[in-house]
Amino acid sequence: MSDYSPSxxxxxxxxxALAGVRTVFVGVGxxxxxxxxxxxxxxxxxxxxxxxxxxxxxxxxxxxxxGDPALVTGALSVCSMADLFGxxxxxxxxxxxxxxxxxxxxxxxxxxxxxxxxARPKVRLPGSGGACEIAIHAKQVFIIMRxxxxxxxxxxxxxxxxxxxxxxxxxERLGMPGRGPQxxxxxxxxxxxxxxxxxxxxxxxxxxxxLEDVRAEMGWEPRVSPDLRETEPPTPEELRLLREELDPLxxxxx
Amino acid sequence: MKLTTMHDxxxxxxxxxxxxxxxxxxxxxxxxxxxxxxxxxxxxxxxCRMTPDLVYDQMVAAGCARKLVFSYLGNPGxxxxxxxxxxxxKGIPNPLELEEYSHFGMVGRYIAGAYRLPFFPLxxxxxxxxxxxxxxxxxxxxxxxxxPVAVVPxxxxxxxxxxxxxxxxxxxxxxWGLLGAQKEAAFAARHVIVVVEEIVxxxxxxxxxxxxxxxxxIVDAVVHEPYGAHPSYVQGYYDRDNDFYLRWDxxxxxxxATRAWLEEWxxxxxxRAEYVEKMGRETWERLKxxxxxxxxxxxx
Numbered sequence: 001m002s003d004y005s006p007s008x009x010x011x012x013x014x015x016x017a018l019a020g021v022r023t024v025f026v027g028v029g030x031x032x033x034x035x036x037x038x039x040x041x042x043x044x045x046x047x048x049x050x051x052x053x054x055x056x057x058x059x060x061x062x063x064x065x066x067g068d069p070a071l072v073t074g075a076l077s078v079c080s081m082a083d084l085f086g087x088x089x090x091x092x093x094x095x096x097x098x099x100x101x102x103x104x105x106x107x108x109x110x111x112x113x114x115x116x117x118x119a120r121p122k123v124r125l126p127g128s129g130g131a132c133e134i135a136i137h138a139k140q141v142f143i144i145m146r147x148x149x150x151x152x153x154x155x156x157x158x159x160x161x162x163x164x165x166x167x168x169x170x171x172e173r174l175g176m177p178g179r180g181p182q183x184x185x186x187x188x189x190x191x192x193x194x195x196x197x198x199x200x201x202x203x204x205x206x207x208x209x210x211l212e213d214v215r216a217e218m219g220w221e222p223r224v225s226p227d228l229r230e231t232e233p234p235t236p237e238e239l240r241l242l243r244e245e246l247d248p249l250x251x252x253x254x
Numbered sequence: 255m256k257l258t259t260m261h262d263x264x265x266x267x268x269x270x271x272x273x274x275x276x277x278x279x280x281x282x283x284x285x286x287x288x289x290x291x292x293x294x295x296x297x298x299x300x301x302c303r304m305t306p307d308l309v310y311d312q313m314v315a316a317g318c319a320r321k322l323v324f325s326y327l328g329n330p331g332x333x334x335x336x337x338x339x340x341x342x343x344k345g346i347p348n349p350l351e352l353e354e355y356s357h358f359g360m361v362g363r364y365i366a367g368a369y370r371l372p373f374f375p376l377x378x379x380x381x382x383x384x385x386x387x388x389x390x391x392x393x394x395x396x397x398x399x400x401x402p403v404a405v406v407p408x409x410x411x412x413x414x415x416x417x418x419x420x421x422x423x424x425x426x427x428x429x430w431g432l433l434g435a436q437k438e439a440a441f442a443a444r445h446v447i448v449v450v451e452e453i454v455x456x457x458x459x460x461x462x463x464x465x466x467x468x469x470x471x472i473v474d475a476v477v478h479e480p481y482g483a484h485p486s487y488v489q490g491y492y493d494r495d496n497d498f499y500l501r502w503d504x505x506x507x508x509x510x511a512t513r514a515w516l517e518e519w520x521x522x523x524x525x526r527a528e529y530v531e532k533m534g535r536e537t538w539e540r541l542k543x544x545x546x547x548x549x550x551x552x553x554x
Binding site: 028029051052053054064065066067068069072073074078079080081082085086089090109113118121124125126127128129130131132133136137158159160161162165170171174175176177 | 279280281304305324325326327328330331334339342343354355356357358361364365376377378379380381382383384387401430431432433434435437438487489493494496543544546
């Protein structure tokens with residue numbers, strides 16, 4: 001049995017995907033930890049950008065929210081949200097953005113608005129925040145979500161943030177500057193997107209996870225890469241950084 | 255001289271049915287002003303904020319609002335806003351209408367309002383379902399041949415309430431840390447109430463003019479209200495009370511507990527000074543921030 005948690009595997013896999021990246025738009029929760037880990041490992045030049053208006057954050061402790069005062073202290077720049085969304089995001093300065101949601105479909109479209117009917121929702125979710133425009137403008141979108149049938153659905157109840165929409169080529173036709181979702185990191189596996197169809201393809205299973213385990217948690221029959229492999233488990237150094245520096249309270253241990 | 259009390263500022267500038275923007279993104283959220291609005295029993299307000307946060311959850315629970323204009327509805331990092339959900343789903347204490355945008359859309363609405371423009375164009379909403387549920391989000395053809403572009407209408411609140419670190423008695427206001435959309439909201443509004451941690455001399459403002467976000471020119475009232483943004487935070491003055499944000503998740507799940515909290519902490523105190531006293535010294539000790547001073551620059 002492994003001595004790391006599914007959350008830790010997710011964080012490590014997401015951090016590694018940031019190798020060589022210069023600017024990343026960070027979200028709360030797991031992406032926050034993943035980006036901070038990447039900065040200490042595969043992407044030392046990574047600048048963290050938060051929609052609250054912070055560019056080049058160097059938080060002394062793990063921030064609890066995207067508006068945490070620790071993000072301001074020692075940052076390269078703190079600007080208005082008008083500048084952040086207008087100059088940094090719409091201006092094309094963001095290489096990678098992390099997004100997640102309550103629902104995702106095979107093309108990486110995301111729902112963070114409602115479960116059920118919009119007018120009479122079963123569950124009212126937070127809504128877009130900046131996700132709708134982030135999904136359009138970031139050069140690449142990385143998605144972190146736990147795998148479950150409730151989240152990986154055949155059909156979204158609401159499309160908040162566009163992925164590859166109905167398939168490859170649709171973003172370009174609509175004039176979207178960003179290339180859209182590139183990778184989906186889950187607690188069981190990693191997906192990438194097939195350039196020809198724009199559809200999610202299973203590329204690696206985390207150690208100990210079987211293909212059936214993944215199939216059982218999806219609302220559609222996933223395409224599987226012919227080169228399906230096992231995700232490299234976290235290294236001792238990655239786990240040390242996570243546990244001693246980034247998550248000393250063990251929020252992501254279980 | 256625009257210095258006044260919170261009671262008088264709210265009594266004069268916030269009326270039933272008004273469109274109100276209490277801005278501040280995570281930081282500098284005007285809770286003291288919101289509580290005074292609740293105490294004065296305002297009704298049918300249209301509450302605008304990018305992130306309604308606990309401040310509007312409390313106002314909605316108290317029955318102040320008929321409509322919410324927003325872009326992110328949640329208790330950040332914790333969960334949903336239960337009082338707002340009760341109002342939307344069950345009409346408790348009264349029905350609540352929602353009008354939603356994305357963050358850039360809300361910022362754009364304030365910019366159009368502040369610039370007195372008929373709309374703000376932005377490259378967003380393409381492929382999203384948001385325009386289907388909010389007919390105020392439209393697409394227009396660029397007159398310069400760049401294809402369709404999304405537009406949002408101006409937002410001109412009757413009153414904007416801005417919390418900041420310091421101002422002089424004329425309302426020249428300096429803010430640092432997260433700037434949110436406070437400047438845009440203030441310039442868009444018909445009236446502006448500024449609430450600050452400290453009142454300083456005009457010379458202090460003049461010694462660092464780049465830090466002045468809002469000029470006294472557009473300010474109607476200045477209120478001196480230390481800890482007026484608690485449980486949110488003010489950079490350099492006090493940290494965010496994350497424990498309270500977690501506790502509100504518990505309190506607000508239950509309608510009676512929410513009412514009891516409002517009874518004790520809003521209706522049960524005369525003003526913010528009494529709230530600060532009642533919170534107790536240990537709260538303010540716990541929230542004391544570290545020291546991280548900037549280096550002075552030469553404006554000569």
